[in-house]
Amino acid sequence: MAATTHIVSNQVPPLTGYDVFGTDRALTEAVQRHTPPELLAEVRGELGELGRAAGSAQVQEWGAQANANPPVLRSHDRYGHRIDEVEFHPAWHRLLGHAVGAGLTGAWGRPAGHLRRAAGFLVWTQAEAGHGCPLSMTHASVPALRTDPELAAEWEPLLTSAVYEQGLRPAARKAGALLGMGMTEKQGGTDVRANTTRAEPLAAAGEYLLTGHKWFCSAPMSDGFLVLAQAPGGLTCFLLPRVLPDGTRNPFAIQRLKDKLGNRSNASAEVEFDGSWARRVGEEGRGVRTIIGMVAATRLDCVVGSAALMRQAVAQAIHHCTYRSAFGGVLVEKPLMRNVLADLALESEAATVLAMRLAAAYDDGSESERAFLRIAVPAAKYWVTKRCTPVVGEALECLGGNGYVEESGMPRLLREAPLNSIWEGAGNVQALDVLRALQREPMALNAFLQEVGRARGADHRLDRAIRDMLTELADLDGIEARARRLAERMALVLQGSLLVRWAPPEVADAFCASRLGGDRGAAFGTLPHTLDLASVVERARPVAH
Incomplete structure (x- = not known):
């Protein structure tokens, strides 16, 4: 019976065996645009290699395995000794090892280091996003450590390093190390100044014993952690190693692992310090200022990570609709489906172009670019991460019931999508940070306006949006309650200005018409039908062009 009736037809082949980097035109063009010409061949070569690995069946299987086999806490060994270790599936280590080997923790001091690292992060985390957490924290910890030259020279x-060594040993005995962080506590959350963890100074300069708890500690098997604690001089930043230089374990009691909505492959823990040895990073009482460089870098990774999730979701949706037939033709040729796919593709490209522009600003390092980042990063973090969940949800719907099934991979993307909006400060925190930059750092607003002003005169809808934004900036009445709206408007104007300058005319036109011109409904798939939607969809199709 089954042999004659169970005929499989009109099913979509898996999107595998492709170059995640090379088939992403928005990303490849951004890399070419921002990379110095003498480095371009090298950068494209390394990203192409990473992209082919990310799109391979083997790496996709690693991602599925890591997600399906979440980490397990081993609090004690068989004899009753407390060990506080987390056991990961081998696929997790393979993914993490490949990422470290590809330089995704090694941007600092490397030519075009932030751009090539951000592009690689966008590519590689499409295979599995959970292991991006230790990559991001390790990368972002460098600015904080550089406030102490001795610590920086050591760590x-x-x-x-491009070497990944798992297992708990003194960092000095390893060829490469990872760092996590422990900032928030039960009573304070984002309000880290409410932290109660105590830091008692020892006789040796810069050494302390820490006692207290951390409500969220990501990647607890890392070699060390940047943490905040109350020293005699106030809230201070510390580097707390998991293993002490003599090989003994630092007191680091993992009370439990969080049972999270998504990000299942990554361990997030509640930990207790009980006389745990740590070294001060920066001055006493200057913990927030010391850690702010790390926060800015991880916020950029939230933007990049959300752009990666959007890109993978849109690629899967367009791939499905290219092969799936219904009502007498393939879905991608149906006008309404084409409208949905084009709308999703616009959001994905805008996120990618903005993320790469921010990464390039890090590489530039000039005073004006640093000022631009001060306001552009929180605005981008607010808006791009907010757009991720609806984009992934709509892309899932393009697959119909097949998208709601775990084997499609789309539910994993959807569960992951809200994370970047929450991590490193949720929406209100980002919007208020935009206000703080506007009020305290006039150079930041000037740099932002110079950036968007480079596209003035190219599109009348963008010009009008810039004028409206300036009007809103001039009205300080009830500004805090309007902070989200202001952050959204600034992010959209910035995205529009970048697309007008660099994207194909059909992409820029569709973005300005729908995002800045007001000709758009509340849902995806409501673009003006007179636009060149077929070209927008074709540009985003995950095949070699």
């Missing part, structure tokens, strides 16, 4: 070569 930075290990953190930027």
Whole structure:
């Protein structure tokens, strides 16, 4: 019976065996645009290699395995000794090892390091997003450590190494190390100044014993952690190693692992310090200022990570609709489906172009670019991460019931999508940070306006949006309650200005018409039908062009 009736037809082949980097035109063009010409061949070569690996059946299987086999806490060994270790599936280690080997923790001091690392992060995390957490924290910890030259000299070569060594040993005995962080506590959350963890100074300069708890500690098997604690001089930043230099374990009691909505492959823990040895990073009482460089870098990774999730979701949706037939033709040729796919593709490209522009600003490092980042990063973090969940949800719907099934991979993307909006400060925190930059750092607004002003005169809808934004900036009445709206408007204007300058005319036109011109409904798939939607969809199709 089954042999004659169970005929499989009109099913979509898996999107596998492709170059995740090379088939992403928005990303490849951004890399070419921002990379110095003398480095372009090298950068494209390394990203192409990473992209082919990310799109391979083997790496996709690793991602599925890591997600399906979440980490397990081993609090004690068989004899009753407390060990506080987390056991990961081998696929997790393979993914993490490949990422470290590809330089995804080694941006600092490397030519075009932030751009090539951000592009690689966008490519590689499409295979599996959970292991991006230790990659991001390790990369972002370098600015904080550089406030102490001695610590930086000791740790930075290990953190930027291309060698991944799992297992708990003194960092000095390893060829590469990873760092996590422990900032938030039960009573404070984002309000880290409410932290109660105590830091008692020892006789040796810069050494302390920490006692307290951390409500969220990501990647607890890392070699060390940047943490905040209350020293005699106020809230201070510390580097707390998992294993002490003599090989003994630092007191680091993992009370439990969080049971999270998504990000299942990554361990997030509640931990207790009980006389745990740590070294001060920066001055006493200057913990927030010391850690702010790390926060800015991880916020950029939230933007990049959300752009990666969007890109993978849109690629899967367009791939499905290219092969799936219904009502007498393939879905991608149906006008309404084409409208949905084009709308999703616009959101994905805008996120990618913005993320790469921010990464290039890090590489530039000039005073004006640093000022631009001060306001552009929180605005981008607010808006791009907010757009991720609806984009992934709509892309899932393009697959119909097949998208709601775990084997499609789309549910994993959807569960992951809200994370970047929450991590490193949720929406209100980002919007208020935009206000803080506007009020305290006039150079930031000037740099932002110079950036968007480079596209003035190219599109009348963008010009009008810039004028409206300036009007809103001039009205300080009830500004805090309007902070989200302002952050959204600034992010959209910035995205529009970048697309007008660099994207094909059909992409820029569709973005400005729908995002800046007001000709758009509340849902995806409501673009003006007179636009060149077929070209927008074709540009985003995950095949070699």
